[in-house]
Amino acid sequence: MVTLFGRQLGGEMNRSLLRSFAGSAFLIVCVATQAIVYRHDRTDAQMLAFGAESQFLGVGQLWVGGGFGTGTFIGYGNGSAWLLTAKHVIDTGDTGTFAFANGDSFAVTDAFGLAGVDISVAKISGWTLNVFAPTLNMDPITGGTFVRSAGYGGSGRAGTQPPGGWVYDDQRRGMETKIAGLYPSGEIHDIFDSPTSPDVTNMEGFGAPGDSGSALVTSAGVALGVLTGGQFEAYGNSNWYATLTAEQSRIIYAHTGIDPNPVPEPASMVALSLGALAVLRRRKRASS
Secondary structure: OEOOEOOOHHHOOOEEEEEEEOOEEEEEEEOOOOEEEEOOOOOHHHHHHHHOOHHHOOEEEEEEOOEEEEEEEEEEEOOEEEEEEOOOOOOOOOOEEEEOOOOOEEEEEEEEEOOOOOOEEEEEOOOOOOOOOOEEOOOOOOOOOEEEEEEOOEEEEOOOOOOOOOEEOOOOEEEEEEEEEEOOOOOEEEEOOOOOOOOOOOOEEEEEOOOOOOEEEEOOOEEEEEEEEEEOOOOOOEEEEEEOOHHHHHHHHHHHOOOOOOOOOHHHHHHHHHHHHHHHHHHHHHHO
């Protein structure tokens, strides 16, 4: 069973994507975007608290044409702030609004969708937030890499079902996962691991209807890709992410004018140090 993704809520289809993975065709029908379903032994309060950490403060709800996805602030270039998301959330010529639970809201314009991949960037008008911005990937991606993400929309424990078992409150929730590998077509994929799996992370989560376009970010603060599609929210199933290759990252840096080697702002340095400390603490708890 394949989860439905996209921009328009309420069931109206306005785009479809066809992906072929490992010889099998998966039809991804763009209907509803993504959010966080989490391991059954965690609480919603824990996922909300994780989503409120400094590393996720630049992750906002991206509203476009009556539906929404997730975007991530990636820095300043050519006199503007920019966000990263999926092309099926906002494409070339589209406009939207980048909103946050505290009431902050910014107009989004000048969207630019990369050719041949479900990745786009867009300008954020009037951006005033001093928050962490990930850099873009320039290296090969390997399985087993620990990553984090955050998103908006429907959310619930593993084993629950929408609508009654999920919460829809436009709040940001964070999650952790590990990269399982890359499909032959190049997309990253992860696996929703149960608490009994040796690969499970402390804040294990899985994209579900409210989070398309959310970025996978390493503990070093590098964005590896954006959420583009996936299977039903159950242990053992996979989501897939449009991969930020070195070539695509260079295209984005050239288009936006963002410096690929910026001097970290104080907020970025704090976010990375706190994130690294949190990982060490979780690993220590897991080994004790």
